[in-house]
Amino acid sequence: MSPETPSGQIAPRSAVKRRQVLKGLAGGVAIFAWPTPGLALPEDATRAIQALFGDRPLQEGRVVVELPKLSENGYSVAMAIDVDSPMTENDHVSRIAVFAEENPLPDVVRFELGPRAGRASIKTRIRLGASQRIRAVAQMNDGSLWTSYAFTVVTLAACVVQG
Amino acid sequence: MTIRIAIPSQAKVGEIIEIRTLIQHPMETGFRRDEYGRAIPRDILERFSCLYNGEIVFEATLFPAVTANPYLTFCTRATESGTLVFRWTDQRGEVFEETADLEVV
Amino acid sequence: MTNSATITRRQFIVGASAAGIGLSLGVLPRGASAAAGPDEVNAWVRIATDDTVTIRIARSEMGQGTLTGLAQLVAEELECDWNRVTWEFPTPGQNLARERVWKDFSTGGSNGLRGSQQYVREGGAAARIMLIGAAAEAWGVSASECSARDSVITHGPSGRTTTFGKVAVAAARQPVPQNVTLKDPSTWHTAGKPKMRLDTQDKLTGKLVYGADLRFDGMLLASIMDCPVKGGKLVSFDADAIKDMPGVKKVLAVKTSVGTGLGTDGVAVVADTWWRAHSALKALPIEWDFGPNANFSDADVTRLLESGLDADEAFRGNWAGDMDAAFASAEQMVESVYKCPSQSHAPMEPMNATALVTADKCEVWCPTQNGESALAAAAEASGLPIEKCDVHKTLLGGGFGRRGAPDYVHQVVAIAKAFPGTPIKLQWSREEDQKHGFYHPTTMAKLRGSLDADGKLTGLHMRISGQSILAALIPQALVNGADLATFQGVVKPGLSPSMDQHQISYDFPNLLVDHAMRNPPIRPGFWRGVNVNQNAIYLESFMDELAHAAGRDPLEFRLAHMEKNPKGAAVLKAVAERSGWGSEDGKARGLATMYAFGSYVAACAEVRVVDGKLKIDRIVAATDCGTAVNPQQIQAQVEGSFVYGLSAMLYGEITYKDGQVQQDNFHTYPSMRIAEMPLVEAIVMPSGGFFGGVGEPTIAVAAPAVLNALFAATGKRIRSIPLKDADLTA
Numbered sequence A: 001m002s003p004e005t006p007s008g009q010i011a012p013r014s015a016v017k018r019r020q021v022l023k024g025l026a027g028g029v030a031i032f033a034w035p036t037p038g039l040a041l042p043e044d045a046t047r048a049i050q051a052l053f054g055d056r057p058l059q060e061g062r063v064v065v066e067l068p069k070l071s072e073n074g075y076s077v078a079m080a081i082d083v084d085s086p087m088t089e090n091d092h093v094s095r096i097a098v099f100a101e102e103n104p105l106p107d108v109v110r111f112e113l114g115p116r117a118g119r120a121s122i123k124t125r126i127r128l129g130a131s132q133r134i135r136a137v138a139q140m141n142d143g144s145l146w147t148s149y150a151f152t153v154v155t156l157a158a159c160v161v162q163g
Numbered sequence B: 001m002t003i004r005i006a007i008p009s010q011a012k013v014g015e016i017i018e019i020r021t022l023i024q025h026p027m028e029t030g031f032r033r034d035e036y037g038r039a040i041p042r043d044i045l046e047r048f049s050c051l052y053n054g055e056i057v058f059e060a061t062l063f064p065a066v067t068a069n070p071y072l073t074f075c076t077r078a079t080e081s082g083t084l085v086f087r088w089t090d091q092r093g094e095v096f097e098e099t100a101d102l103e104v105v
Numbered sequence C: 001m002t003n004s005a006t007i008t009r010r011q012f013i014v015g016a017s018a019a020g021i022g023l024s025l026g027v028l029p030r031g032a033s034a035a036a037g038p039d040e041v042n043a044w045v046r047i048a049t050d051d052t053v054t055i056r057i058a059r060s061e062m063g064q065g066t067l068t069g070l071a072q073l074v075a076e077e078l079e080c081d082w083n084r085v086t087w088e089f090p091t092p093g094q095n096l097a098r099e100r101v102w103k104d105f106s107t108g109g110s111n112g113l114r115g116s117q118q119y120v121r122e123g124g125a126a127a128r129i130m131l132i133g134a135a136a137e138a139w140g141v142s143a144s145e146c147s148a149r150d151s152v153i154t155h156g157p158s159g160r161t162t163t164f165g166k167v168a169v170a171a172a173r174q175p176v177p178q179n180v181t182l183k184d185p186s187t188w189h190t191a192g193k194p195k196m197r198l199d200t201q202d203k204l205t206g207k208l209v210y211g212a213d214l215r216f217d218g219m220l221l222a223s224i225m226d227c228p229v230k231g232g233k234l235v236s237f238d239a240d241a242i243k244d245m246p247g248v249k250k251v252l253a254v255k256t257s258v259g260t261g262l263g264t265d266g267v268a269v270v271a272d273t274w275w276r277a278h279s280a281l282k283a284l285p286i287e288w289d290f291g292p293n294a295n296f297s298d299a300d301v302t303r304l305l306e307s308g309l310d311a312d313e314a315f316r317g318n319w320a321g322d323m324d325a326a327f328a329s330a331e332q333m334v335e336s337v338y339k340c341p342s343q344s345h346a347p348m349e350p351m352n353a354t355a356l357v358t359a360d361k362c363e364v365w366c367p368t369q370n371g372e373s374a375l376a377a378a379a380e381a382s383g384l385p386i387e388k389c390d391v392h393k394t395l396l397g398g399g400f401g402r403r404g405a406p407d408y409v410h411q412v413v414a415i416a417k418a419f420p421g422t423p424i425k426l427q428w429s430r431e432e433d434q435k436h437g438f439y440h441p442t443t444m445a446k447l448r449g450s451l452d453a454d455g456k457l458t459g460l461h462m463r464i465s466g467q468s469i470l471a472a473l474i475p476q477a478l479v480n481g482a483d484l485a486t487f488q489g490v491v492k493p494g495l496s497p498s499m500d501q502h503q504i505s506y507d508f509p510n511l512l513v514d515h516a517m518r519n520p521p522i523r524p525g526f527w528r529g530v531n532v533n534q535n536a537i538y539l540e541s542f543m544d545e546l547a548h549a550a551g552r553d554p555l556e557f558r559l560a561h562m563e564k565n566p567k568g569a570a571v572l573k574a575v576a577e578r579s580g581w582g583s584e585d586g587k588a589r590g591l592a593t594m595y596a597f598g599s600y601v602a603a604c605a606e607v608r609v610v611d612g613k614l615k616i617d618r619i620v621a622a623t624d625c626g627t628a629v630n631p632q633q634i635q636a637q638v639e640g641s642f643v644y645g646l647s648a649m650l651y652g653e654i655t656y657k658d659g660q661v662q663q664d665n666f667h668t669y670p671s672m673r674i675a676e677m678p679l680v681e682a683i684v685m686p687s688g689g690f691f692g693g694v695g696e697p698t699i700a701v702a703a704p705a706v707l708n709a710l711f712a713a714t715g716k717r718i719r720s721i722p723l724k725d726a727d728l729t730a
Helices: A043-053 C066-078 C092-097 C117-139 C164-171 C200-204 C274-283 C298-309 C323-328 C371-382 C407-416 C430-435 C469-473 C497-502 C532-550 C554-559 C566-579 C631-651 C697-714
Strands: A058-060 A063-066 A077-083 A093-100 A107-113 A121-126 A132-140 A145-154 B003-006 B016-023 B045-052 B055-062 B071-077 B082-090 B095-104 C040-042 C045-047 C053-056 C085-088 C146-149 C152-155 C160-163 C220-226 C233-237 C248-256 C264-271 C286-289 C315-320 C332-340 C352-358 C361-366 C389-393 C424-427 C443-451 C457-466 C511-517 C588-596 C599-610 C613-624 C679-684
Touching: A043 A093, A043 A132, A063 A132, A077 A093, A077 A132, A077 A145, A093 A121, A107 A121, B003 B082, B003 B095, B016 B045, B016 B082, B045 B071, B055 B071, C040 C117, C045 C117, C045 C164, C053 C066, C066 C085, C066 C117, C092 C371, C092 C389, C117 C146, C117 C152, C117 C160, C117 C164, C152 C164, C160 C164, C220 C274, C220 C407, C220 C430, C233 C248, C233 C264, C248 C274, C248 C407, C264 C274, C264 C407, C298 C332, C298 C443, C298 C457, C298 C511, C323 C443, C323 C457, C332 C532, C352 C371, C352 C407, C361 C371, C361 C407, C371 C389, C371 C407, C407 C424, C443 C532, C457 C532, C497 C588, C532 C554, C532 C588, C532 C697, C554 C566, C554 C588, C566 C588, C566 C599, C566 C613, C566 C679, C588 C697, C599 C697, C613 C631, C613 C697, C631 C679, C631 C697
Parallel strands: A058 A145, A063 A145, C053 C085, C220 C424, C361 C389, C457 C511, C613 C679
Antiparallel strands: A063 A077, A077 A121, A093 A107, A093 A132, A107 B055, A121 B071, A132 A145, B003 B016, B016 B071, B045 B055, B045 B082, B082 B095, C040 C045, C045 C053, C146 C152, C152 C160, C220 C264, C233 C286, C248 C264, C315 C511, C332 C443, C352 C361, C352 C424, C443 C457, C588 C599, C599 C613
16 A cells, blocks of 8 residues: 655654754644744745845845734735835835745745835735744845844634644 | 726826735635645736836736735836736736826826 | 723623623723833732732633643742732733733643743742842842742841732832742642632632623624535625614624635624524524535535545655554454544633724723734724734633634624724624534544454554644645644654654554545634544554454553553553452443643543443543642543543534534533533642643543443444444443
8 A cells, every 4th residue: 555645745853854844834833833033044034035135145224024913813914015215216126025934935025126116115915824024135226135024923723732 | 807906096297106906816825735635736926017108117026925815005106197007927827917097297 | 001901800790790680880991001010020920019919811711720820830939928819811912012021822732831831930930039139129138148938028147027019119120030940840839739729719709701791881782693604605684674673783794804714704783682683683584605515414524534544645644664564464454444523612601702993992802712813803803903902801611722713803893893982792692603613623534453463463554534624724834735733642753843742652563644634614623632532532442442352451452552651651550550440340441541732641431331321430530741730720620521522422523414514502512411420530640840731631531431441341342423323232
């Protein structure tokens, strides 16, 4: 008999690191108790940021990410992003990318804009798999990168099996 | 496919206007499972563009973390009267479009 | 936080007063002033000048005793006089405003104590250090020369004393100590002891208020009916037909969007009394579109589940050795198929919530297992910023996992928005509660075991087929598609950090536990014990079957696979010894054991079958939860677990016909009666060094212990619950 499916394989713990075992899992407030987010970015989010922006340094500031402090289940969370920029030909935001540190996929949404936008102010609704930081990185026309984040607690059904 | 666009019908030259858009779409993440435990395939809109008299003024790349019925609010500077085109492209390349006219005075 | 800003039980209206008439308070309690009052030593502790100590409790109280246990832990470190301790719930809004100083409000997963014991103890210890510091400063002595006990601070060298109440205000200004050292549980005098519950007396006098008791001046009452078929829609209703019925104020469609497939689409009637609202709702002509599940029935569930029993594709939750090879060389194979139904939480108090919405504020009063989840729901439903919303928790007339979902909060806020400035109480009818639950997931299992010539178990395959809670409620928590929670109680050690609290009790040489996910259109949820319950029935019944097939004693047969699990073996031996297992007294006994929610549990049942009817005479149950914070409460929880677990085994079954739940009240969904309740002897045997859960693990061993005893009594193996329709004649 062959009870396994390729998609159903779960690697034994000894073979992989914890983070890899849990990959695709959204951090699961539900089933996994995560340590309080520290300053370091989780691996996946770091990789996603580097994939898009390379190794250039991120500077804290100029970006404001707004999220409600609590979300019931993360299915639909209002997010507002504002970047402090005059949005002129010579000084504007050219790209904004949003990353979720504990979602199954770190990429959330990206925006490309320029002086025609007039104001770097965007609102959308996103899905959050777990309590986490949502980080936005804004690239200016001079290539500099600015970043900030907001933390949201995703409350979930109570009787879940927390660790 | 329902698309809703909220945009002022008139604006002054140079005025920054806010545009609100919403398109009906499941944005199926690919993480959900069906009755038989099989993965429900991902089905998402991947790209959004706003063209102002043919020129791209705002674009977005969407991932599964964007909610069903994606809602997007952004700004543009009113430059001249004309037509704005709002264009979504799904993962198979299918395009959904809506237009709105803006009178600039 | 000041007194007036805090929801105290005295500010609520007692619905069940002696006269049976709700007294009106006249003023609605206003919450969410998170300012620290002058008597607040720190977030966890307020101390009044008369030495009354008020301990803040973030978790919900639904009868499980968490409130008292948490207060004991704080009081132990605080060294206060337990006789002067009272409690209060901070609101989730206050929690947010104070950077979540009370952390998580979620009360489930048997986590109330074990999930917060560390930081509440630290809170108590920090407050003690600050109180001593304030006294020492006033005396001009070193704090290290002072000690506290029973709310009295003593300066050792001089013998000078003062009380907490006298220095509390000064204490709040003391530096907040970092890295406090906690007491070793072996030195505890308040925690670890069978202290009387802090809420019992107020419950007896009717002072404590449940959501269903709430009364506010000018309040209107609502009854609601959601589409009776999952996935169906409200098409229309004829409000004119009932508009002249007495007391009717409004009929409104209530559509809530609570995530994927969890939204509600129904209609509510608001009137001046609940009975009038409900009578009008029943008389209201409503047209539904039942949608794709209009013809769904139980036979569909069975077909779906059966399709998974031998399916090629399944997720693995535990494996060892080479099961196929063991089967190939078996002397004897044993194979059985088991089934467990959907079950309803059926709390005594049906879902309810009260809301007051104005243009700039939304307040909700409700019984909830997760105040923060209810707060988020209130904000989302009202459209107001979360800072302008708050939730005031009441006690819960039963939670069992059901009240972790705030669907009823979405509903009441949606209704209250139509009545700005008027408090609206939404009270579900019992029927609504039964038909719109988050049901215990239904599953089947096929177990196969191989025995060698010596009667040794050489291989075991446990195939679970059935519903995934996470796939329905939290799909993002699936791991490459697998719902690891479906393996609770039979999990491979180390499979995932969060699942080690549910790992399998036995060490089998060749093993496979896998899950073919089958998701019928039934809304599943977390039901006390969650997936441990059916997994315990499957594994522990089958272990009994294997032992009998091997001609071995079921206790000895189990223990042979528990060498690496000495604590599990200890609880099993404890119940065997106390119950008289193996004695030649003619009594029919059955065993079951489990490791779940971080605790080791076992039960031994003694049963008889009299005139074809099951009589459960006695249960001996043992629990090793590591650390016992209140042994009396643990005993009560263990005893209560048998009321709940055995009710589920005897009667708990939700069935479907034409897409609708068939059991709409206690006459069709009964609970065990007092006369049916066995004597329960609870052995609380904490071995120290860890904190295990108490509220849930014992549920799981109730049914298999009885089913195994039933086999001992009759030779009949029952593999499908509930037992209500089973033929038990030997």
